[in-house]
Amino acid sequence: MTGGADQTRRSAQESDRAKVDDGPAVRLDGVSKTFGSRCVLDNVSFDVPAGSGFIIIGRSGTGKSVTLRHIVRLVLPDRGKVFVGADEISGLTGAELSRVRRKIGFLFQNAALFDSISVGENVAFPLRRHTRLPDREIRDRAAAKLDSVGLGAEYDKMPAALSGGMRKRAGLARAMALDPPLLLVDEPSAGLDPITTDEIDQLLLDLKKRGGTTLIVVTHNIPSAKRLGDRLVMLHEGRIAASGTPAELDQSSDPLVRAFMSSQHSG
């Protein structure tokens, strides 16, 4: 019974992955968003190929996180459309929205761990909600995810007992809990030491290369962006100021892009 449920879940995931693989994993088509009188995104369009690493860089307050929030429909565009695979997520509600969101893992900038349950139960939460696995299996999987981010011993601790960097890693473990084909990561290296940053980068690279996971990462850490990114876009004042491979952006003649790409900022 358990094996059957597990197999059903796996084949559903494979079918989800196949669906994403058919075209771009994510597509933004002329997305604009204004908060009050401030235009945060202005006619932003891009495609993210399935299985690639797509990095969004730019100065603070240029709409990077808002872009990620559009992809999981936490924010609705004023104009334009957002597609996840073949589904226009900006037009979905209810069970259909839930189906698409299960294909997406999201690491929030401040981790956003549920502070009323333990770190391990945070990671187990998506498994408890969306699978019918037995409790023991869920605990084992959650523990394995925590182990992969170096927090294997912290299962029973409460989120408040963790440092900022540890919370971030626990948030990443939760985002990976359902092995989603699409992972959205908001500033993975913020608050982490350089060694842990490298470890997290390696983990994300493994997910991309071995698991075929599509990564969309917002970061200020340029060395990390170059490691993870097949393609980078730079947002400036709500618009795409530059777009290309890391090597192409390194050669850019735009002073702003050059200044950004040559920075060694690691946070």
Added chain:
Amino acid sequence: MRLYDLAIGILAAAGDLALFGFRAARESLLPPFEFKETVRQLYELGLRSAPLIMVSGMAVGVVLSMHTRASLERFGAESMIPAGLAIALVRETGPLTAGLLLSGRIGAGIGAELGAMKVTEQIDALEASAVDAFRYLVVTRVVACVIALPILTTVMNFAGMLGGYIAESAATGMSLTHYFNRAFSLIDMTDYVPATVKTMVFGFIIATVSAYLGYTTESGTEGVGRASTRAVVMSSVGIIVANVILVRLIFFIFPKAAGG
């Protein structure tokens, strides 16, 4: 002009709150039901409020009994003390006091918890995890409060009568059996049922108002504090105002409850 803006702002907030409450009521009746989380909320909001209700109920019973004795002694009607106290408790004092106490404990709790979850993006994290956050956080609390309030009010009534017995026993040495026989001699179901059922409305008001304020919190930790305070104030005022309407409605539907 500022007065006009203020009036528009208040009306808009009242409209938002009404829509929020309507959505909570509608979704509480439609599947899927969050049984596990609702039971957890019943424990957190209901069972964990029981000590507060019992202690307060007993204290209210002792004080009511002392006041009733002081009044009835003048007319030589001390034998009516248990029945008078029971009627006062069951019809009005128990439901209203329980409602106000719980608006403090539960209202502040829901306002602060949901407010903190909002400003730390935990509500967004729930949504991103393909969980209907409104159903998971709001509907479960509303259902738990609607179920818990009548039960806690009944606990309050009994605790109040027990407090009355302690005061009466200390004054006259009356036995427990004799006291409760007298207390229940004049009460019937039209005293108990409508007054207790109305606390379901109190539960709905406390949970909806507090959840709305928490769910719409902005401005960081300062906003959380404000949501918590407002939750207590607004749900208390809501209960008192709703009580006036509900008592009038009860008297209309059950004329016997009005002594008619």
